[in-house]
Amino acid sequence: MASPAVLTPVKSRSSVFSTRTAGGRMPLTPSPRTPRTQTPDVPGAQESIHGGNLMSRFTRSISKTSVRDSPKSNIARATNSPRRLELGVSNWTLTGTSNTSSTTKTPSRAKKDGTLRSRPAKTRIAYNAADRFIPNRTASDAIVNAGTGKLDLDQRPKSSSATSEGSAVLANAASAFDLGGRGSEEDATLSLEGLSLEDDDEEGRPQSKHAPDTVAYQSSLASACGVNLNTRILAFKPAPPESSKPIDLRSQYNRPLKPANGISAQNRRRIPSAPERVLDAPGLVDDYYLNLLDWSSGNQVAIGLERSVYIWSAESGSVASLFECPQDTYISSVKWSGDGAYVGVGLGTGEVQIWDVEEGTKLRSMFGHETRVGVMGWNKHILSTGARSGLVFNHDVRVAQHKVAELVSHTGEVCGLEWRADGAQLATGANDNLVSIWDARSLAAPKFTKTNHRAAVKAVAWCPWQSNLLATGGGSNDRQIYFWNTTTGARINHIPTDSQVTSLRWSTHYKEIVSSGGFPDNSLSIWSYPSGVKNQEVPAHESRVLHSCLSPDGQMLATAAADESLKFWKLFEKKAGAPSVAGQGTQSSKASVVKQVTIR
Amino acid sequence: MSQPKSSSQSKPSSKKDSSKVHKLALKGSSKVVSEFFEYSINTILFQRGVYPAEDFTAVKKYGLTMMITADDQVKTYIKKIMSQLKEWMYGGKISKLVVVITSKETGEHVERWQFDIQIFSKGSKTRSSKKATDKENAAPDATEAPGEKTEEEIQAEIQSIFRQITASVTFLPMLDGNCTFNVLVYADADSEVPLEWGDSDAKEIKNGEKVQLRSFSTSNHRVDTLVSYRLAD
Numbered sequence: 001m002a003s004p005a006v007l008t009p010v011k012s013r014s015s016v017f018s019t020r021t022a023g024g025r026m027p028l029t030p031s032p033r034t035p036r037t038q039t040p041d042v043p044g045a046q047e048s049i050h051g052g053n054l055m056s057r058f059t060r061s062i063s064k065t066s067v068r069d070s071p072k073s074n075i076a077r078a079t080n081s082p083r084r085l086e087l088g089v090s091n092w093t094l095t096g097t098s099n100t101s102s103t104t105k106t107p108s109r110a111k112k113d114g115t116l117r118s119r120p121a122k123t124r125i126a127y128n129a130a131d132r133f134i135p136n137r138t139a140s141d142a143i144v145n146a147g148t149g150k151l152d153l154d155q156r157p158k159s160s161s162a163t164s165e166g167s168a169v170l171a172n173a174a175s176a177f178d179l180g181g182r183g184s185e186e187d188a189t190l191s192l193e194g195l196s197l198e199d200d201d202e203e204g205r206p207q208s209k210h211a212p213d214t215v216a217y218q219s220s221l222a223s224a225c226g227v228n229l230n231t232r233i234l235a236f237k238p239a240p241p242e243s244s245k246p247i248d249l250r251s252q253y254n255r256p257l258k259p260a261n262g263i264s265a266q267n268r269r270r271i272p273s274a275p276e277r278v279l280d281a282p283g284l285v286d287d288y289y290l291n292l293l294d295w296s297s298g299n300q301v302a303i304g305l306e307r308s309v310y311i312w313s314a315e316s317g318s319v320a321s322l323f324e325c326p327q328d329t330y331i332s333s334v335k336w337s338g339d340g341a342y343v344g345v346g347l348g349t350g351e352v353q354i355w356d357v358e359e360g361t362k363l364r365s366m367f368g369h370e371t372r373v374g375v376m377g378w379n380k381h382i383l384s385t386g387a388r389s390g391l392v393f394n395h396d397v398r399v400a401q402h403k404v405a406e407l408v409s410h411t412g413e414v415c416g417l418e419w420r421a422d423g424a425q426l427a428t429g430a431n432d433n434l435v436s437i438w439d440a441r442s443l444a445a446p447k448f449t450k451t452n453h454r455a456a457v458k459a460v461a462w463c464p465w466q467s468n469l470l471a472t473g474g475g476s477n478d479r480q481i482y483f484w485n486t487t488t489g490a491r492i493n494h495i496p497t498d499s500q501v502t503s504l505r506w507s508t509h510y511k512e513i514v515s516s517g518g519f520p521d522n523s524l525s526i527w528s529y530p531s532g533v534k535n536q537e538v539p540a541h542e543s544r545v546l547h548s549c550l551s552p553d554g555q556m557l558a559t560a561a562a563d564e565s566l567k568f569w570k571l572f573e574k575k576a577g578a579p580s581v582a583g584q585g586t587q588s589s590k591a592s593v594v595k596q597v598t599i600r
Numbered sequence: 601m602s603q604p605k606s607s608s609q610s611k612p613s614s615k616k617d618s619s620k621v622h623k624l625a626l627k628g629s630s631k632v633v634s635e636f637f638e639y640s641i642n643t644i645l646f647q648r649g650v651y652p653a654e655d656f657t658a659v660k661k662y663g664l665t666m667m668i669t670a671d672d673q674v675k676t677y678i679k680k681i682m683s684q685l686k687e688w689m690y691g692g693k694i695s696k697l698v699v700v701i702t703s704k705e706t707g708e709h710v711e712r713w714q715f716d717i718q719i720f721s722k723g724s725k726t727r728s729s730k731k732a733t734d735k736e737n738a739a740p741d742a743t744e745a746p747g748e749k750t751e752e753e754i755q756a757e758i759q760s761i762f763r764q765i766t767a768s769v770t771f772l773p774m775l776d777g778n779c780t781f782n783v784l785v786y787a788d789a790d791s792e793v794p795l796e797w798g799d800s801d802a803k804e805i806k807n808g809e810k811v812q813l814r815s816f817s818t819s820n821h822r823v824d825t826l827v828s829y830r831l832a833d
Contacts, residue, residue, distance in 0.1 A: 231695060231786050231787065231788060231789065232786070232787055232788075232789050232791075232799055233784055233785070233786055233787075233799065233800050233801065233802055234784065234785050234786075234787050234791075234793060234797045234798065234799060234800060235782055235783070235784045235797065235798060235799075235800030235803075236680070236681050236684075236782065236783045236784075236796060236797055237796055237797060237798045238677070238680070238796055239780070240650075240674070240677055240780055240781055240782070241671065241673035241674050241677055242780075243650065243651045243652060243780075
């Protein structure tokens with residue numbers, strides 16, 4: 001359609017009409033869009049014909065009025081000024097011209113011209129699209145095809161190649177919209193036929209052997225002309241997806257079927273995004289600084305809900321309330337001892353209790369902290385407790401004088417605390433944004449104090465396969481996960497996350513670490529280590545995930561969130577026969593006690 | 601399995617019945633052929649390096665280890681093609697499936713895998729009678745429905761085609777790895793064409809070398825394989 005539109009104004013320019021357009025163009029000259037080259041010839045035309053008052057008034061109005069006014073005058077005369085439009089958008093010129101009431105002759109001629117020219121252009125496009133189409137020479141088929149309206153255009157070439165009876169039928173049908181350009185059409189068809197005949201040499205023969213309905217007919221026809229009919233070539237139009245990278249085939253031919261390592265589509269791990277199980281956790285305190293969830297080596301989950309501690313047995317699925325604390329306080333932390341027999345419970349008052357879960361009896365209470373105990377960690381018979389005051393105490397739970405060490409470093413509430421599996425080092429994180437790494441043999445001062453986090457550090461996790469690797473995650477103002485070499489104190493890696501890091505757990509089966517987060521997604525993110533690539537993100541809860549813990553076999557992660565639910569996720573499903581990355585040189589007591597756990 | 605039952609059910613109109621049975625068998629046969637195409641496309645994409653090898657995963661099929669794409673986008677793309685192809689197959693509407701490999705740089709078609717589909721028509725009396733007259737002149741008629749084949753036999757035929765496709769990398773020219781592909785079908789003019797499919801040229805290879813590979817046939821279809829490629833300059 002574009003070509004006739006361009007042609008028309010060229011003709012009309014020679015008519016009287018052009019002067020009008022020239023006049024109309026004047027106010028627009030300031031417009032930067034108008035090509036400068038036009039200007040020379042236009043004033044001449046305009047002066048020669050109009051030259052009168054009207055034009056002089058116009059020119060005056062331009063020179064005197066502000067620039068803002070001139071476009072207005074242009075609008076008023078818009079119908080008369082297709083000339084200018086033609087320069088920019090040729091398509092519009094035709095409409096502009098034909099709409100003008102003053103000169104009916106020119107536009108109509110132009111229009112006719114346009115149709116004459118556009119018609120063949122249009123049909124030619126159709127030919128191109130189906131240029132391998134082989135004209136149908138049979139009456140019966142022509143009728144069949146005429147029934148499918150979609151094909152009408154493709155059938156049209158046949159009408160002009162008057163070689164068969166079928167074409168007559170079609171010619172009648174086609175004549176309905178056949179307005180002109182018949183001659184050119186014929187040319188196209190002729191060239192088309194030449195093309196298709198060439199094709200027939202290579203493609204005709206095999207094709208002539210099918211089409212079940214008309215075998216008899218076809219066989220005779222095919223033998224008669226040796227031409228295949230009825231076929232169109234169709235391409236699946238959407239572009240195929242881009243290859244993710246260029247391929248060197250030479251290397252491909254020689255490569256083993258299974259790549260040595262790396263995350264390929266082939267062995268990418270599928271991580272279920274739905275929880276295995278969901279439990280209600282009514283009354284779970286929405287407090288980032290507490291640690292209210294722990295999973296024992298005996299496959300029991302302890303959770304502190306307001307003033308009660310509940311024990312949920314993963315094997316039987318049974319729930320039991322361990323105890324309820326006095327009215328005036330609440331549970332601020334729970335932690336299983338390494339053997340899974342005892343649970344340490346920290347209270348809001350600063351009291352620490354030790355319970356024998358089997359018997360359901362309290363073994364002892366330990367006092368010392370003045371403020372709530374938000375975090376605890378066992379190292380054999382030593383229980384470390386971190387309190388709001390920033391103090392960390394080590395208690396030897398076997399002796400009466402239980403407090404054996406006072407670790408002074410933090411000034412904010414201690415909320416993260418984790419012993420290394422071999423008990424040689426202790427890492428603590430607190431609301432003063434510090435991470436302290438302690439040597440178990442000299443607890444007077446931290447071995448290293450790390451100040452990189454910009455928010456409270458609750459998430460602290462020791463790597464199960466590299467004993468001097470520590471991961472720590474910062475709160476909402478920080479959102480970073482840092483990795484430390486606790487022998488040298490160096491920061492060796494860093495993963496920026498999108499949310500508050502509320503907990504970190506290393507997988508024991510994969511070189512991965514999972515972080516739990518708060519706003520905006522309340523999700524679990526599984527990161528590859530050391531690449532730091534996020535393997536998967538699992539939207540986990542409706543509000544922020546507060547606590548997480550791994551099952552003793554390392555396959556399942558339990559998460560507790562402010563939406564008062566406890567969910568179990570099979571994040572690290574162990575493949576049969578795959579060796580665990582942990583347990584090489586580390587004494588992960590939990591993992592060694594129970595090889596496989598089940599949840600009911 | 602349903603054949604004896606239906607024939608015994610209505611003996612008078614046995615002619616009508618046999619066509620019904622034929623249709624059922626056609627559907628099963630179409631499925632075999634469609635499946636073959638799906639694996640062929642995957643194999644070609646893998647063998648000719650249209651997508652990186654890491655994006656493919658190995659599955660056991662036809663007694664072979666076949667590579668099929670694990671890339672979600674490519675998977676969806678092929679799935680879309682296959683769903684339409686199956687419909688056409690069931691309708692007996694297509695005569696060829698073509699996978700064209702095109703160089704992204706020059707836009708030239710460098711390789712063209714063509715699968716010719718022939719549908720056997722049962723009761724082709726006229727054909728056989730015609731054949732009788734000039735038997736000597738006619739080329740060995742491939743379209744004659746062969747005796748019933750067992751699944752194992754069909755599978756063995758398909759297997760040997762895939763072996764050939766895989767082996768063809770030894771004589772096919774090296775592709776530069778920067779290629780894309782297109783799927784064409786030669787469909788009957790009266791087929792229903794969904795929006796995603798449009799008329800195309802044959803995308804033939806200019807001065808291409810052609811190599812006919814093996815064929816396989818089911819009770820209703822025969823599929824010939826032909827690869828044409830551009831000769832190395």
